[in-house]
Amino acid sequence: MDFRFSDEQRMLVETVRGFIASELAPLEDEIEQTGALRPELARAVFEKSKALGLYGMNIPEEHGGGGLSALDTMLCEEQFGHTTDILIRRAFGNVYEVLLACQGPQVDRWLKPAVSGERVCSIAFTEPGAGSDAAGIRTRARRENGKWILSGMKHFISDGAFSDFFVVTAITDPDKGHRGISMFLVDKGTKGFTVGRDQPMMGIRGTSHLELHFDDVELTDEHLLGVEGQGLKLALSVLGRVRLAQVAARSVGKATKILNMTVDYANDRHQFGQSLGDFQMVQQMLADSAIEINAARTALWECADQIDSGLDPRAKISMLKVQASETLGRVVDRSMQIFGGMGFSKDLPIERYYRDARIYRIFDGASEIHRGVVAKAMLKGGKSVYDPWAA
């Protein structure tokens, strides 16, 4: 067991952290005020980041990515958490590992352009009747004359406005339940595929959340990602790492950034002739936040290390999803309390972080779903989730 960073890890984090602080952070206020990232700025941050090799770092080198291990990905993703969702997407790419299932001509058509940043991909699983219950979808793909005919709708599709293509789940065999669901690669602009309204959200301003409508969209076998009927299985096998990266690691990063600001504020702000940090009740809040962040980060590294060792720590990923997102929620709530009226004011970003934090307990499987995963694993003989020496 070695918790020391290599020179490569240290330098990588320094580059990512420095890039975010000087290139991305200055853009956040405008995005918050206008609700959008100007296209020319989006282009500029993409090009700068790309030149440093920071786009698609999670994807193996043979597909043009950075080839980072799961652990190194988490170190970077924690830093990504210091900025906003839309800037992460444009600068570093949310290149979903599910695309690694691309075969034959799919590689050049979808995988490689997604890794290079030439084309942007969104995941389209969620429907009004199917959120955490990914198998509860109603979108259908029927077989007709050797083609697939896709019909149905999706919603809350993050970054849908910017994306060029989508990974869409659809029922291909209604009699087989979750074993009858497949994934399709659907290009924007395909006949019958229209994007609906952008659904306004409480936080993460600047990222669009679209409705997608599929009205008898004609697809071929080339659009089928992975094996027919194994869409959910494929999703479950690769989305764990995404969840660990985009929810757990970014939550740790956000909580850390917020706590950094709070510690400075507690030192600088004086009331009743002493700094806020001199009040024991404030000290308790600061210490609790530090303790929780530290615990979540260490657990995150361990979980990522298990992925790198070839294990499939699904229950641990669920634990981390809950632990990190709820840590973020508590940390930002305490920080708001310490900042007081200034925290509630829109003159400081604390209120924005507070709004942005809330979704982390909801998306990618609500806390309750993941607690269920953990409990079921424990009850089915998986005591190793909490006792590494368990028989």
Next chain:
Amino acid sequence: MKVLVPVKRVVDYNVKIRVKADGSGVELANVKMSMNPFDEIAVEEAIRLKEAGVATEIVAVSIGEQKCQETIRTALAMGADRGILVKTDDAVEPLAVAKILKGIVDEEKPELVILGKQAIDDDANQTGQMLAALLGWSQGTFASEVKIDGGKATVTREVDGGLQTIEITMPAIVTTDLRLNEPRYASLPNIMKAKKKPLDEKAPSDYGVDTAPRLKVLKTAEPEGRKAGVKVGSVAELVDKLKNEAGVL
């Protein structure tokens, strides 16, 4: 042309420095350390000279404890070609640093040594000048622009009250000021390549240098806190105070 770039490991510029309780120095335990920002500018300038086809090889040198190899790796990841760590656990003063660097210059025979005008820890601003004296080379200090053409270098210097441009003969020492350039980030591919670049380890004795301190620190103290200001009622009062109390008018 070979370029030598000395880089120093110092307390990161973002760290709020604290004086040790016993006044013996600055607290270094659990403090983030980084490359001296002026040296980072020197590394960047050397890389730009190489990219422009003026320099052919960049050697980064650091003197100090084993951890200084991190600073060298950072220089290698930015674009330096190889590194030399002169390892010592003692505090090394500018004169000893300059003597060690002279030893390396004698061995490596660079035509240009480019380094920070000062390190942000002790702010001594001595190493470059001492090295120039020991070598008998010309020097262009506080550089905000450097042009090298043939056997000459044109250096624009940031001096009190403005800029001074001088022409110096190579080989030369250049010390960098803040406005010379904006250092690049180490890119992911270059970070991975840096691992394979050679890094030699030496000791001060290899260059026959005695690093025993010649200075004695008597006391380290925090600067006095800023005194509270006063509010003035009118411009006339302000001018009066500036004239008669502050004595600045």
